[in-house]
Amino acid sequence: MPFAIYVLGFMIFSQTTSEFMVSGLMQSLSAEFGVSVAAIGYLVSAYSAGMIVGGPMLTVGLLKMPRKQAFMTLSFVFLAGQTLGALAPNYEVMMLARIVTGISSSACFGVALGICFSLVRPESHGRAASIVLGGLMVATAIGLPMAMLFDQYFGWRASFWAVVVMVLLAGVLGQWVIPSSPKPETVLIRNELGAFRNRSLWFAYATSMLIIGATFAAFSYFTPILTDLSGFSAKTVPLLLAVYGVATIIGNIVTGRLSDRYMMPVLTIGLLMLTLALVLFGLFADIGAIAIIAVILTGLAGVPMNPAMATRITRVAGTGSLVTTVHGSVISLGVVVGSAAGGLTIDAGYGLISPLWIGALLAVFGLMTLLPFFRRSGAPQSRLTAPTQEAKSR
Template sequence: MTSKSVQPVRQPGDSTHVVWAIIALAAGGFGIGTTEFAIMGLLQDVAEGLQISIPQSGQLISAYALGVVVGAPVLAALGARVPHKYMVLGLMGLFTIGNLSSVVAADYTTMLLTRFLSGLPHGAYFGVAAVIAASLVAPAKRARAVAAVMLGLSVANVVGVPLVTWLGQQYGWRLMFVAVGIMGAITLVLLQRFVPFTPTHAEASIRKELSALKRIQVWLALLIGIVGFGGFFAVYSYISPTMTDVTGVPESALPLIVGLYGLGMVAGNLIGGRLADRSVMGSIYIVMTAIIIVLVLFWAAAGIPWLAIPLVFLLGAAGASLIPGLQTRLMDASPDAQTLAASLNHSALNMANALGAFLGGAVIAAGWGFKAPALVGAGLAFLGLAVAAISGLLDRRGQAPVASDDADALSDRKISGSK
């Protein structure tokens, strides 16, 4: 699944079909986001149902994350010669099977395995979906198309996660996996109906996809995500106790806080896509700076409810704004292996989650309080900005050029070749 295999499928007058294709791809993101985050609100129910401790049930989150980290590069590389439409269908099928398997998992070990299985297609799905979406639109709208696919993940935090969590609490936690399985099945129908078929290029191969790993700009973009986004997760991982213990928000209001964060993600996706279409690296510089500012403000104002609560919205917006730019940067940094590069973004984001949560927890355990992770996060975000500056410097010196400057010409050549 190299970039050469991504033949443009835009045709005059097919804008409605393009919209539905992107909606179908985003629907997959909605289901993935729902299953990834909804279990966090049902850990106690799962623990009681499987007769395990809450910390043990928390390992189900880790099992899913491990599946994402492993599955993104492995499945993207193995699917190098599979047409993109068949690839997203296969990945969504695996996702659906994994979630439905969790419905009948009889014990803790089996549940760990099914959660790992459900996580495997996560990164590869978003990677392939991003490449498909970018191929459906004009070059000047690539990042917005990628952001539209990622919007499904953001909307899941506003709609899917609260709804499925409520269903699980009211009618049993296994219903969560039934609901997500149904989402997966619906997505399969939409993908089959609306995503166009494009043949794989004859030169597509696992080796060519793996060539992405030889490019320094790919590694720098991944490092921006791991370190910079780690700053975001240092705070968000502990947002609930921070809101209750520092800000003074009642526990009953926490779902509203989470919903506010989700709305911020939706806004951030839309903003980030537009910024990245103007300038990919420019958007990364702007967003990383915004994350630093928001985190410092959150540290200073965490004890002031009328300031801290709006900052939760801005935290979600700033974090989500980074994703379209990073996704597009990775695709540009490896034009001959876009799918693997784009898929690795989600491995990087899960590593960022682990890094941020670990460092944030470390300063809390050291007795520095729930405000301290915000300063840790700001420091990580600053390091991410520094890595971005190094990446941009290499671009300007021509030592590791990225294809984004030639995106229009590349797309035009593809369109000409597909006629």
């Protein structure tokens, strides 16, 4: 793998750490700005809304720009937003900072994957995507805990400044190692918009959204479930979440190696494993040993399906920046849908166990979105895995 791909992964890690860390700094931010913890939760929602809505719009505006230049521009916008957050004197400025970083992060996500795919042969797309998307897993396992540690010892602003430094370093490295790309032709915008007429692309988007939704319906409530239902102490839960994070990294490495040759088996087996884990957790949440097994299985089979998800998108619609950015927005939508659905069932009085069943149901729906692919399994393989025009030109 070219070193530039690891730099892209480092940028995704830095930006995703910024996305996740507010949830770990809620008490400090609440005290700093004199608002409720729920109001700090809106900062998380604002970031996600920026990713879902603003990212694709910004990407459209940058389609005529060479990918490297677009990546550097988006990195600078994110850097400005993150710096604004580190300096924020009040809640309103922090809200603005989160919206700016959310929008730029979503667009940067798509452009980074587009660059990643342009640097390797089509048969290596899955492995390359696993490195770039591995930034998501490492942010969960390392970035979030480190941000919380900085907050405890140096204050929450130190956590924000740490991300500023990482983004700046990733940007400098990117300018150095990412090869320059030619300016896209004007027709590219029409080509990218035309990709959305492909029904298979929307099935692929639906699968990705449901996988992430199923995972986060459960993951968002792991802490109260593990303490109140499984009987673990509050001090033990961070260790269990770290185990979950390690499982996602291991799962990402495995799926990255397999996704290029076994894309659909990875998605099918992964969804079956995720369904089994959540059903097992839902039935035996009061048994600590089974709860740990379920947490590990969820870590192995949930978010780590990202490389296979990304590979599927490239095979049905190519490697365009807009297609991959919308995919990132769909993933963010899955986070919002899963966590919100789990919260609604708890508020409706179905108990802490209900998010696990919501997750299992979403995973089953995810399996159903794979059915059209298997119905067409008799089609010539060339139609299912033909490389994109961009890949052919290389």
